[in-house]
Amino acid sequence: MKAAQLSYLVLFLLLQCGGANTLKQQFKEAPQFYNSPKCPYIEKDICSEEAVHVAMTLDTTYIRGSMAAILSVLQHSSCPENTYFHLVCSSNANASLLGATMSTSFPYLKFQLHSFQDDIVSGLISTSIRSALDCPLNYARSYLANLIPLCVKRVVYLDSDLILVDDIAKLATTSLGPHHVLAAPEYCNANFTSYFTTTFWSNPSLSLTFSDRKACYFNTGVMVIDLERWRQGDYTAKIEEWMELQKRMRIYQLGSLPPFLLVFAGNIVPVDHRWNQHGLGGDNYRGLCRDLHPGPVSLLHWSGKGKPWVRLDANRPCPLDALWSPYDLLRIPTPFSLDS
Numbered sequence: 001m002k003a004a005q006l007s008y009l010v011l012f013l014l015l016q017c018g019g020a021n022t023l024k025q026q027f028k029e030a031p032q033f034y035n036s037p038k039c040p041y042i043e044k045d046i047c048s049e050e051a052v053h054v055a056m057t058l059d060t061t062y063i064r065g066s067m068a069a070i071l072s073v074l075q076h077s078s079c080p081e082n083t084y085f086h087l088v089c090s091s092n093a094n095a096s097l098l099g100a101t102m103s104t105s106f107p108y109l110k111f112q113l114h115s116f117q118d119d120i121v122s123g124l125i126s127t128s129i130r131s132a133l134d135c136p137l138n139y140a141r142s143y144l145a146n147l148i149p150l151c152v153k154r155v156v157y158l159d160s161d162l163i164l165v166d167d168i169a170k171l172a173t174t175s176l177g178p179h180h181v182l183a184a185p186e187y188c189n190a191n192f193t194s195y196f197t198t199t200f201w202s203n204p205s206l207s208l209t210f211s212d213r214k215a216c217y218f219n220t221g222v223m224v225i226d227l228e229r230w231r232q233g234d235y236t237a238k239i240e241e242w243m244e245l246q247k248r249m250r251i252y253q254l255g256s257l258p259p260f261l262l263v264f265a266g267n268i269v270p271v272d273h274r275w276n277q278h279g280l281g282g283d284n285y286r287g288l289c290r291d292l293h294p295g296p297v298s299l300l301h302w303s304g305k306g307k308p309w310v311r312l313d314a315n316r317p318c319p320l321d322a323l324w325s326p327y328d329l330l331r332i333p334t335p336f337s338l339d340s
């Protein structure tokens with residue numbers, strides 16, 4: 001590849017992956033949220049075990065979604081002041097811009113930015129069917145145990161395209177039992193076979209991976225993770241081993257999800273489905289609107305290709321996108337504004 005071609009590719013990846021150094025959008029300030037009287041008092045210190053620790057990624061492409069998610073967490077939490085956000089930015093992103101944007105919209109938020117070295121994974125990523133899934137930051141969820149301070153024992157990982165309509169403490173306090181590392185809603189009716197290629201299933205030494213467990217699909221957009229157990233078992237290295245193999249022989253199609261399934265499927269604590277009403281983004285091919293799954297709802301997740309803010313801006317919203325808009329902090333430009 002010529003140098004010019006290579007630099008176009010790098011530029012394309014930077015834009016595609018939220019690496020733009022400026023933000024065209026402006027955001028409103030969120031209201032302040034207060035603890036209810038029965039909340040334990042926690043010090044400002046980040047190590048508090050009584051705090052709910054939430055990890056999310058932050059970039060210029062998805063920041064509008066991240067802000068809506070954070071607002072929804074605070075609004076429905078009985079102890080919003082005891083919620084601590086760990087925001088993971090790409091090392092190539094303008095962290096001061098992202099941090100300043102967050103502080104302006106959430107002046108009272110307890111948060112820390114953590115820098116994720118893109119090049120850790122960029123050599124491990126093979127292209128998937130949806131290019132947005134190939135951005136290095138999408139893989140940051142596999143590295144949380146290295147990014148978040150060692151004193152933090154448990155974290156709730158959340159994608160940026162979701163909102164909560166229930167108290168996150170209920171999810172965060174899910175019991176992980178004596179030895180489980182991860183809890184998430186599990187879907188045993190989903191066709192598990194379809195997440196891996198025939199190359200995988202026809203190779204006995206590979207397909208044996210699932211022989212001694214009842215492996216079910218789970219979505220990696222909402223997970224409760226015991227970081228101490230993760231570190232003890234070095235699960236980051238286990239995920240990386242599967243990514244190395246994927247580079248040599250194509251064992252799956254999607255991006256960061258299959259390695260999680262390979263390591264954890266069948267070994268997680270199942271969480272009530274209300275905590276991940278997923279798929280509201282529609283399917284990856286035609287972008288059709290999706291309805292809610294039956295049952296109660298604590299978290300709405302626009303996984304899939306369509307994002308509510310994109311559809312709302314294009315004046316082609318899906319019916320359920322109306323549930324996302326109340327959390328949108330985008331400042332609508334006033335007509336005839338003199339700002340340039």
Ligand SMILES: *[C@@H]1O[C@H](CO)[C@@H](O)[C@H](O)[C@H]1NC(C)=O
Nearest residue numbers: 021022094095096097098100
């Ligand atoms: C990062 O953002 C800040 C604040 O908007 C801006 O002043 C600075 O020039 C940006 N840095 C880069 C490297 O683009």
Ligand SMILES: *[C@@H]1O[C@H](CO)[C@@H](O)[C@H](O)[C@H]1NC(C)=O
Nearest residue numbers: 190191192193194195196198
């Ligand atoms: C599950 O998916 C596999 C591979 O995509 C397919 O061959 C199989 O027929 C599917 N099974 C069911 C029950 O739909």
